[in-house]
Amino acid sequence: MFIRGTPLNAFLFSLSLEFKVSSNAGLVKPEGQRNYGQSLAHGLIFHYIESMNESALILVDIQNDFCPGGALAVPGGDSIIPSLNALLEKPERSGFFKVVATADWHPEGHVSFASSHEGKEPFETVELEGLEQHLWPDHCIAGSVGASMHPGLAADTVDVFIRKGRRKDLDSYSAFFENDGLTRTGLNGYLNDFGIRRVYLAGLALDWCVYFTARDARRLGFETVILEDLSLPVDQPAGFAAEKVAEMKERGVLFLNSAALPEFP
Numbered sequence: 001m002f003i004r005g006t007p008l009n010a011f012l013f014s015l016s017l018e019f020k021v022s023s024n025a026g027l028v029k030p031e032g033q034r035n036y037g038q039s040l041a042h043g044l045i046f047h048y049i050e051s052m053n054e055s056a057l058i059l060v061d062i063q064n065d066f067c068p069g070g071a072l073a074v075p076g077g078d079s080i081i082p083s084l085n086a087l088l089e090k091p092e093r094s095g096f097f098k099v100v101a102t103a104d105w106h107p108e109g110h111v112s113f114a115s116s117h118e119g120k121e122p123f124e125t126v127e128l129e130g131l132e133q134h135l136w137p138d139h140c141i142a143g144s145v146g147a148s149m150h151p152g153l154a155a156d157t158v159d160v161f162i163r164k165g166r167r168k169d170l171d172s173y174s175a176f177f178e179n180d181g182l183t184r185t186g187l188n189g190y191l192n193d194f195g196i197r198r199v200y201l202a203g204l205a206l207d208w209c210v211y212f213t214a215r216d217a218r219r220l221g222f223e224t225v226i227l228e229d230l231s232l233p234v235d236q237p238a239g240f241a242a243e244k245v246a247e248m249k250e251r252g253v254l255f256l257n258s259a260a261l262p263e264f265p
């Protein structure tokens, strides 16, 4: 019953994504990967139906401080909000079973702030206990206006918010792990509880928190798709973002324009 009356582009999208994922050498297959077996057509129909319940949208750091006027603004950061709102109005229409939003959420005096390191300026780096720490202007201080989600974001359909970077001595870019690569945010457990196998990422900034989230998503075995028109980079120095995009593609991350998302009835 799902197939009848369903836009063709949704079905074709499902096929093309499966093909790309399957044909990408070196990809980590999620645990419990199904073997459709009986026939190709049978398998594709099941893939299509199941895909409605297997995808989550992860919105990365759509916060005031990362938008124009904020402490660490991504150029044009708020320009993606109208298109994100169109997805958020009815997430299941695009096949998103769950919607997650992350927020950078630091205590005052956080280790990532240049102001916490004597004689250091924003955008310099320091080494702390073997980890390279990039230094930023003070940003996203817990409870501040800068840390709040952008007021234009229609976040009513978000299922869960993940706050990261809350420990004073450890930064966190990824939605899954803090920067030690070990401390979990709990997002993997949440997605696994609902049987999510594919994550779509959008947000700020493409070459930092979206990049680290995508990297960890692949490491954890999720099919990972970045909505490329809804993810904006800092790109400093120029060319940095292109390097990160190339690396993500090597890791099996797919890039898709949101206009090509499936439309479910």
Ligand SMILES: [Zn+2]
Pocket (backbone or CB within 6 Å): 104, 105, 106, 112, 139, 140, 165
């Ligand atoms: Zn931060």
